[in-house]
Amino acid sequence: MAKATGERTRSNDKRERILQASVKVFARKGFYLSRVAEIAKTAGVADGTIYLYFKNKDHLLISIFEDRIDEMCDAVEAQVAGLTDPAEKLRRIIDMQLGLVAEHRDLAEVLTINLRQSTRFLKQFAAPKFNRYLDTIAAVVQEGQEKGLFRKEISPRVFACSLFGALDGLTLTWVIGRGDAGRLEKAAAAAATILIEGIRARGGAR
């Protein structure tokens, strides 16, 4: 750790290192069989250090999800703001979601598999952040509907859930099947075509 970094940055580094170690351990062993001691060892910190940042193992999983979804939403919102065509925006969102998982297979495994450990967990913690992501997608759909490019009878929320689910399904089969990143990229392009053509208004601009 650089001497020049302040207390705040140093502590953030450690927190981030613990989160990254958790992703690795959860992906390898599954959430229930993972032990905090093993996460500490992987992160290169003392067991007790983890409890300075996180209450327990649940809190680690929640923090991975919340941090990564927030980063993803920030990045998606920034990229989408620079585009005008709603169809192009959807294509970019799809590329970004599948790009993130293709580059971080362990994270993909934690988000598609381990995160669904219990209904209580999903309802209580994951739902608010997850809704932020769905709202971002739904806003693009609504914009396309207002511009007359997307069919108005489709609920933007249902479209957002379908898009998220389709990508999650492709990620899941990719994670289970151990295909290479190129395969997921090709699937992303096909899924984008299906979903965008699926919502495009008949006679709308291409």
Place this chain on the structure above:
Amino acid sequence: MAKATGERTRSNDKRERILQASVKVFARKGFYLSRVAEIAKTAGVADGTIYLYFKNKDHLLISIFEDRIDEMCDAVEAQVAGLTDPAEKLRRIIDMQLGLVAEHRDLAEVLTINLRQSTRFLKQFAAPKFNRYLDTIAAVVQEGQEKGLFRKEISPRVFACSLFGALDGLTLTWVIGRGDAGRLEKAAAAAATILIEGIRARGGAR
């Protein structure tokens, strides 16, 4: 239990009762926190009886999945065989998948949430049955492509994963959100439109 039923049927009844009890308990407590003793109590059988039919808790979860997916595939294949239009076939598959979960919320919860307990589990046990379902969908897509109704550049397998994923995503948000069955039915109709219009060849028959 009726006196007239033979040994075979009686034993199948008990097996089925245990499976139904497992679905209830897994949905309520989550897979890891569920105990075989509680499943036995819910099924109205002695703890030891469960081990006459199932090796362990893992085997119960696997059996729920395998039984229900097989039933679903049999029903889907029978229904689809009676239709000629591939788009109509896809719509029927979507209605059936979401119809099953709308009628059996506990089962929906187990299949969308508890089933993803670990990567090992999914790879080793769920993948073969899951592939049977994906193949059924992919065959309909291929038929539509051969008839010139569906766009040929979309991989049938990618479409099948996207369709399954979209429905799984809608089911997940429905299970978490506790909406009524009617809401899921409306979402099913919208998802069908998105996916079918998404694969329909431009200028193809409607």
